[in-house]
Each structure stands twice: as structure tokens, then as C-alpha cells.
Amino acid sequence: MDDAKKVLHQQVFNYLESEILDGHYKTNDTLNEVQIAKELDVSRTPVREAIMQLESIGLVSSAGGKGFVVSGISEKDLDDIYTIRIKIEGFAAGLSAKNITPDECSALEKIVDLQEFFLMKNKTEELWKLDTDFHKIIYESSRSKTLRFMLSTLHNYAKHARDISFSRKERAAVSIEEHKRILTAIQNGDSENAEKEMINHIKNAKENVLNEFKA
Known part of the structure; x- marks a missing residue:
């Protein structure tokens, strides 16, 4: 070819x-x-x-x-995707806390500020786009090409489910608060807490996405 x-x-x-x-x-x-x-x-x-x-x-x-x-993405696929993310995305956040640059930290902070703005405006499409950007920066700042590839692929495969999830203002608000806690840990260089907060975030996202899928 x-x-x-x-x-x-x-x-x-x-x-x-x-x-x-x-x-x-x-x-x-x-x-x-x-x-x-x-x-x-x-x-x-x-x-x-x-x-x-x-x-x-x-x-x-x-x-x-x-x-x-x-075939699309089934409930079992989503369960698998989020289970794998729980296992490895916390590790990526921990690496990010060690390796992130000041510019990347500023970008994360700007994303969270924009998420709060668009939440008030009820612009859910912007919220999930910003969610993608938030996680992408963390993948990049882990400085692991393998993690970046794996997590970007998993995140992409669940994007329709995430879109539906972010259409619920209550969940979007909780997710933004979780992003704030992840950001604070990363800014402080606290790898352990960054990992813990990310795992909690993905666990909550998994529960919400699967509930929406079944609804």
C-alpha cells in the first residue's frame, strides 16, 4: 500500500x-x-x-x-475499561506529580476553572471535552509513552459513555471537585495522594457510567 x-x-x-x-x-x-x-x-x-x-x-x-x-462498546467493555483504568491511571497521576512542568500545572488549573464556568452555563459538551484535556495532560506529564498510549485509547473508547455521564449536572459537579483534589495533589508533588485521588475519581466515574448505561 x-x-x-x-x-x-x-x-x-x-x-x-x-x-x-x-x-x-x-x-x-x-x-x-x-x-x-x-x-x-x-x-x-x-x-x-x-x-x-x-x-x-x-x-x-x-x-x-x-x-x-x-458491535460498539458493551456494558462488559465499559466495565473492563474502567477496571483497567482504576489499576493504572492512579499510577499515571502519581508519576505526573513527580514529573509535571509548571506550564502543564497551569494548563490543568485553567481547565478546572473553565469546567466550573461551563458547569454554571450548563454547557455539558464543553465539560467532557475539557475532561479529556485534563486527563490527557496527566497522561503526557507521567512521561511514560506506554501509559499515555494505553490510557488515551481506553479514555477514547469510553467517550460516548462519558458524554452521557457529563450531561448529568450533579455528576459533572462532583467530577470537577475530584479534579480539584487531583490537581492539588499534583501541584504539591504528592504522588501518593495524587494516585489515591485519581483512583477514587475513576471508581466513581465507573459507577456512574455503568448506572447510566443500564438506565
């Missing part, structure tokens, strides 16, 4: 993955190669390749001779 074809395939894959994870494609929806190719103004080949890649990571499954259907 030449470079141009690789880029096109990746663009189609990224688009379809995002559409599935954002909930625009629902579980058991059929992926129509012809329709997708027409929408994206590409040939069927990169669409087919992207769908096969999505199958390899479990987001779509074969429907026999009827093409592919969306």
Missing part, C-alpha cells in the same frame, strides 16, 4: 471509529460500504479495509454474507 492509500485508509478508519465511539452508529447498525464510500467520496477499497480493521479491534462484526454490523 503506497503512502497516499495508507493516509486515505487511516482517514476512513478514524472517521468510522469516531462515528461508532460517538454513538452516531448504534449497536447492530449495518455498515453499508457503498453508502459510506459515497458519503466520503472515496472508492469502496479504503472503506472495506477500514471496516476490516474495525473488526480486528472488536468494534464491528461480520454478519455472514450480509456485510458487517456495529
Whole structure:
């Protein structure tokens, strides 16, 4: 596959993955190669390749001779994602407390301030975007490429569930308070407390997300 074809395939894959994870494609929806190719103004080949890649990571499954259907993220998937995050994201926060730069600390502080502002304005879409930014900075400042890759992937796969969770103002308010405690520990260079506060944050997020999923 030449470079141009690789880029096109990746663009189609990224688009379809995002559409599935954002909930625009629902579980058991059929992926129509012809329709997708027409929408994206590409040939069927990169669409087919992207769908096969999505199958390899479990987001779509074969429907026999009827093409592919969306598997999406199940309750079991979410349970697994948050259980793994509980195990390793606290460790990342502890590393962040040791390795974060003043600029990164300032960025975290600004995010928390913006979250409080958008909470008052009831702009939930902005809240979950800022939540992503908050966690991304912590992953980056852990200075562990492995943790950053793993946690960014897990965080991304749960983004539709997080979006629903942040639509509840009560949970959003609690989450922001948890972010404040994580930030304080990181600013103080307190690795132990940063890890503890992050674990508590992810545990609470898991409980809330799974409750929303079942509702």
C-alpha cells in the first residue's frame, strides 16, 4: 500500500471509529460500504479495509454474507475499561506529580476553572471535552509513552459513555471537585495522594457510567 492509500485508509478508519465511539452508529447498525464510500467520496477499497480493521479491534462484526454490523462498546467493555483504568491511571497521576512542568500545572488549573464556568452555563459538551484535556495532560506529564498510549485509547473508547455521564449536572459537579483534589495533589508533588485521588475519581466515574448505561 503506497503512502497516499495508507493516509486515505487511516482517514476512513478514524472517521468510522469516531462515528461508532460517538454513538452516531448504534449497536447492530449495518455498515453499508457503498453508502459510506459515497458519503466520503472515496472508492469502496479504503472503506472495506477500514471496516476490516474495525473488526480486528472488536468494534464491528461480520454478519455472514450480509456485510458487517456495529458491535460498539458493551456494558462488559465499559466495565473492563474502567477496571483497567482504576489499576493504572492512579499510577499515571502519581508519576505526573513527580514529573509535571509548571506550564502543564497551569494548563490543568485553567481547565478546572473553565469546567466550573461551563458547569454554571450548563454547557455539558464543553465539560467532557475539557475532561479529556485534563486527563490527557496527566497522561503526557507521567512521561511514560506506554501509559499515555494505553490510557488515551481506553479514555477514547469510553467517550460516548462519558458524554452521557457529563450531561448529568450533579455528576459533572462532583467530577470537577475530584479534579480539584487531583490537581492539588499534583501541584504539591504528592504522588501518593495524587494516585489515591485519581483512583477514587475513576471508581466513581465507573459507577456512574455503568448506572447510566443500564438506565
